[in-house]
Amino acid sequence: MNSVSGPHSPAPIKLKPIQSLKTSTPGSLRTLTGRAVVLLSLVAVTGCKFLPGGEKKAEDEKKEQAIPVEVATIQRGPIESTLKSSWYLEAEQEIRVLARTSNRLRELLVEEGSEVKKDQVLARLEDHEQRTSLAKAQNQLAKMKAEFERLESLYTQKLVSEQAFTDMKFELRQLELTVEDAARQLEYTEVKAPISGTITRRLIKLGDLVSNNQHLFDMVDFESIVAYVAVPDRNLVQLRIGQPARITTTALPGRQFEGFIKRISPIVEARTGTVKVTIGVMNNELLRPGMYVEVEIVLETKTDALLISKRALVYDSDQLFVYRLKPERRVERLLIVPALTDKLNIEPASGFAEGDQIVVAGHTGLKDGALVRLPDDPDPKDEEKKVGTGTAAQQAENKKTSTPAS
Structure with a gap:
């Protein structure tokens, strides 16, 4: 048998002759069998390193694998810092319209949903009693004025005492107040809108007997709708x-x-630790009291800020980090301190420049200094296949050219 020699050939292994099985005891047989198995295993392991492609396979296992990621370029754009809060809408001018005199309702001029102006008549009560009271008071006042004029003439002639003249003057003033009160009661038979707004509820019907201070209507001025929000004192x-x-x-x-x-x-x-802030509504047409709303107060606005997408953020122990791509297709992990934040982007306080490429996908489990691959980069496995195919084709061509013609 020819021996294999070469720089990578395994060292020759000397095998001891195995004794005849006839003279071997069962124990010695098991010992010999175990030694043979171990010996064959060593030969197999040692030989694998020198088989074709064995070293290449070991190198492939040690080669670092690039992690596929996606990046976005830092650009400049507008950003604003906002403060959010939630609460219910309320109307600052929400009025209960009450009756100011008593009588039966004879005319109803508005309904729920009617928009009215201030001092517009909403309803009218019967006014016979009020008109009679006013007429009586005016008649008594006229009589008193005539008596006062006569007494005043006598007083100028020193025919009556000053006390009598003074008492008459006070009585005249009392009757004037009575007339004013009667006229006011007559005016109260017309129920008028105390503010401009919308009738939101009607609580009376035509023909009802209305008493003094009875609740008749509810009114709301929708232009006065506000939201009360609590803002932290630090803001x-x-x-x-x-x-x-x-x-x-x-x-x-x-x-x-x-x-x-x-x-x-x-x-x-x-x-x-909060401050009550009242938020007004501009050009309100659809919002109504009682609606639950989200309020976003604009604290600061910048038109030319460096913008990093929030997709790039990595949260670690209440701190924010991003991975920036370096020229050699490796990434560096950087702490980011926000200056301004909105729904989609964050402005870093420092440490970044326009044009930097930041990892926005694939950063889960990514480490500082890791090798990465972008979507447009060639796949290393495809490159290896191309190299392998090219080598095999070259070897076949070489073999074809080296074969002598028959």
Whole structure:
């Protein structure tokens, strides 16, 4: 048998002759069999390293695999910092219209949903009693004026005492007040709107006997709708009257309403550490009291800020990190300190420049200094297949050219 020699040939192994099985005991037979198995295993393991492709396979196992990721380029654009809060809408001018005199309702001029102006007549009561009372008071006043004029003439002639003249003057004034009161009671038979707004509820019917102070209507001025929100005291220095705000509600999906800061409370609530801020609504047509709304106050706006997509953020122990791509297709893990934040982007305080490429997908489990591959980069497995195919083709060509012609 010819021996195999070469730089990678295994060292020759000397085998001891195996004794005849006839003279072997069962114990010695098991010992010999075990030694043979171990010996064959060593030969197999040692020989694998020198088989064709064995070293290449070991190198492939040690080669670092590139992690596929997606990146986005840092660009400049607008961003704004906002403060969000939620609460119910309320109407600052929500009025209960009460009767100011008593009588039967004879005319009803409005219904629920009617829009009215201030001092517009909403209903009329029967006014016979009030007109009679006014007429009596006016008649007594006329009589008293005539007596007062006669007494005043006598007083100028020193024919009556000053006490009698003074008493008559006070009685005249008392009757004048009685006439004014009777005229007011007659005026109260017309129920008028105390504010401009909308009738939201009617509680009386035509022909009802109305008593003094009875609840007749509810009115709301929808232009006075506001939202009261609690703002943390640390943001107080960022607030000002007239500051813009945005209002949304689940009752009207897809709609956004413009608002503004109408008032800022001068005190901080000690128990919650918040400040009461009143948000007004501009050009309100659809919002109604009682709606639950989301209020977003615009604290600061920048038009030319560096923008990093929030898709790139990695959260670790209450800190924010991103992975930036380096030229050699490796990434570096960087701490990011936000300057401004909105729904989609974040502006870093420092440490980044326009044009930097930041990993936005595939960063789960990514480590600092890791080798990465972009979607447009060639797949290493495809490259290896191409190299292998090319080598095999070259070997076949070489073999074909080296074979002598028959």
